[in-house]
Amino acid sequence: MNTNSNAYTVIYSTIIVVVVAAVLAFVATALKPMQTANEKAETISQILTAAQFGEKASWTDNNATIAFYKENIEKAYTVDLEGNEVKDLDIADAEVYSTSDLKAQNYAIRDGAGAKLPVYVFKNGVKVIPVYGAGLWGPVWGYIAVGSEGNIAGAYFDHASETPGLGGKIKDDPSFRAQFIGKKFDFSDEKPFAIVKGGAPAGKDNAIDAITGATMTSNGVDAAINTWAKAYEKVLSAEISVEQTEVSADEAEVNVEE
C-alpha cells in the first residue's frame, strides 16, 4: 500500500486521533471517582492539619482521613458576607469545599454578592476558614484555624504551581505555617493580617515574615488571606476579644516631632 498518498495520510491521522481520544476518555472516566476521592481526602487532611490535628503523615489512607475528620468535626456550615449562616454542610458525607469551589467563592467575594463561605468548627474549639488567591504562577490556597480567643491556632497552605524550593515553601516549609500560630487578625488595622518582607515589626501580632526569594508568592498569600479574612470578618470578630493597645508607635513618633 502507498503510505504516502494524501488519502492514506488523512485517514490514518483520523483513525489515530479517534483511537487515542477514545482511550483517554475511557481512562479518564474509569479513574475519575478515585481521583475525586483523592482530592477530597487531600482537602480534608489540609483542613485537619490547619486545625492542628498533627501532620498529614498521620493518616495512612483516604478512609482514615475521612473517618478522623468525622470524629473530630463539631459543625460545618456556610456563611454569607454578612456572617449569617446559610446552610449546613453534610458531616456524615464529609462534605467540604474543593479547590474549584473556593475559586468560585473567590469570584463571589470579589463581586460582593452570593458568597457561601464554608466554616469548619472542630471539637477542639477551633474554626477553620479557607483562603484562596493568586500566587506567582497559579492559584494558592490554604486553611487558617482560629481558636476560641481569636488567636490563630494554625494554618496550612498549598499551591498549584509555585516554584519548588522558593514559592513552594508555603507548603513544603513547616516553619512558614508555624509562624501563624499565636498570631491574630486585627480588623482595626488597614490589613487584618500582613506578610511582611524582612519580618514582622516588633510588637505587631497580626504580621509574619515573608519567604525569602518568593516575594510574589508571599504577596499572593497575603492578598488571599486579607481578601478572605475581610469576607469572614463577622465570623472571626465574633470571637476576637478586643484588647486595648498601648500608645502606638505612630503617636510616639508624632510626639518626638513636636
Place this chain on the structure above:
Amino acid sequence: MDAKLKETILNPIFKGNPVTVLVLGICSSLAVTVELKGAFVMALSVIAVTGLSSFVASILRNTIPNRVRIIIQLVIVALMVILVDQLLKAYAYSIDKQLSVYIGLIITNCIVMGRIEAFALGNKPVPSLLDGIANGAGYGLILIVVAFFRELFGSGTLFGFHIIPQAAYDLGYMNNGLVILPPMALILIGVIIWIQRSIDKDLQEK
C-alpha cells in the same frame, strides 16, 4: 544479536547518555532535581513514557505516513504522558501533586521524541522498548545524581530526612541557597559532563 541488544541497553546509560552526551532533556533536569523524591518519580515516569512510546511507535512504524510522522509521534507520546499523569492522580496522588506541571512537560522532553525518531522507527518493537527504557534510565540516573547533591547541600536532607545534624547548624553551617536554584543544577550537570569526558577519552572532541 545478544551483543547488539546489550549495546542497546548499556549505551544510553553511559557512553550515549541522553543528558550528558546528547545533551537532551536539560530543561526538566534543572527543574525537578531540587529533591530526590521528585527526581525519582520523574525518572520512573520518563522511563515508562519513553519505553511505551517507543514500543507503540515501533509497532506502527511501517504504517505511519512519512509526511505526518512527527505529529503521529507527538500524539503517541502525549497519550502516554496523559496516561501516566492520570494513573498517578488515581494511585499516587501526593507524588502527582509534587510533580505537578513537570509530568505534562515530559511531552516536550526531547529524549522521548528523539528516541522514536532515531531508533523506534527503524527497529522491531522489543529492542525499541528496551532502547526507550534504557534512555529513560540514563536520563533518570543523571537526575538522581544531581538531585542527591542539590537536596543534600540545598536542604540538608535526603528523601526528606535530615542528614546534616542540627549540631552542624548550631556551629554556623548553612544550607546553600544557590544549590536550590536551577543555575546550580546546570553547573552540576556541567561537572558531570566534565568528569565523564575525562574518564572516557572517546567522548572528547578533537
